[in-house]
Amino acid sequence: MIYELFAKIYSRLRLIKSNAIALIYQMLPGIWFRKMGRNCCFYGVPRFGYAFRDIRLGDSCSLGVGVFLNTGANSQIKIGSNVGINDYVYISAIYGIEIGDYSRIGEFVSIRDNDHRFSDPHRPICSQGFTGKPIKIGSDVWIGRGVFIGKGVEIGDGAVIGANSVVTKSIPSFAVAVGSPAKVIKYRQKSVETVAI
Numbered sequence: 777m778i779y780e781l782f783a784k785i786y787s788r789l790r791l792i793k794s795n796a797i798a799l800i801y802q803m804l805p806g807i808w809f810r811k812m813g814r815n816c817c818f819y820g821v822p823r824f825g826y827a828f829r830d831i832r833l834g835d836s837c838s839l840g841v842g843v844f845l846n847t848g849a850n851s852q853i854k855i856g857s858n859v860g861i862n863d864y865v866y867i868s869a870i871y872g873i874e875i876g877d878y879s880r881i882g883e884f885v886s887i888r889d890n891d892h893r894f895s896d897p898h899r900p901i902c903s904q905g906f907t908g909k910p911i912k913i914g915s916d917v918w919i920g921r922g923v924f925i926g927k928g929v930e931i932g933d934g935a936v937i938g939a940n941s942v943v944t945k946s947i948p949s950f951a952v953a954v955g956s957p958a959k960v961i962k963y964r965q966k967s968v969e970t971v972a973i
């Protein structure tokens with residue numbers, strides 16, 4: 777009984793702290809987020825590659841601990857409303873990354889729209905620049921923990937990506953895709969038992 781009470785108080789305090797962290801970012805318009813919606817909740821202090829970049833966050837989003845958002849000088853990260861981003865998610869956009877409303881991103885996910893160029897074997901890879909294409913993740917997409925999503929990938933609305941998958945090609949709407957490389961194993965549909973009469 778007493779433990780339940782402590783648990784309730786702890787979770788309430790945690791929520792107050794998370795809302796307060798988000799509020800601080802909202803009070804710094806333009807520095808970290810070009811646009812930030814209302815009622816967001818940050819469980820940790822997000823990290824950014826650079827300040828004054830084009831990162832947009834909708835309403836009622838939650839960001840876990842250790843989230844890293846990195847944007848190039850001319851690119852944008854656009855996150856819709858009601859998006860949940862779990863702990864230690866890394867989003868790196870040189871070309872542009874968009875995540876639709878109600879999507880869920882599991883912990884340790886890496887979304888990167890760019891790769892190092894490496895064609896010249898006689899020069900260090902880190903001196904050869906980048907290549908890439910924008911990434912678009914639709915609405916109500918569920919991305920399992922540990923997933924990698926690479927350059928040019930489009931994930932359609934309502935798709936599910938299984939844990940630890942490596943997504944290098946686009947995935948259609950409402951597909952369930954798993955593995956490395958991620959392949960569609962089925963499509964979401966209501967089972968006969970759950971159809972409302």
Ligand SMILES: CC(C)(COP(=O)(O)OP(=O)(O)OC[C@H]1O[C@@H](n2cnc3c(N)ncnc32)[C@H](O)[C@@H]1OP(=O)(O)O)[C@@H](O)C(=O)NCCC(=O)NCCS
Pocket residue numbers: 862880881882883919920921922936937938939940941952954955961
């Ligand atoms: C994909 C997932 C949602 C399961 O969906 P499901 O419809 O119940 O699928 P099933 O469990 O029936 O699996 C179907 C097949 O895909 C395989 N599979 C499921 N998840 C897989 C994964 N992540 N990687 C590789 N294969 C996977 C199963 O082994 C099974 O293979 P089989 O047909 O050869 O037996 C689940 O496995 C998963 O990855 N969940 C992510 C959980 C998570 O990361 N949460 C983070 C919090 S946001």
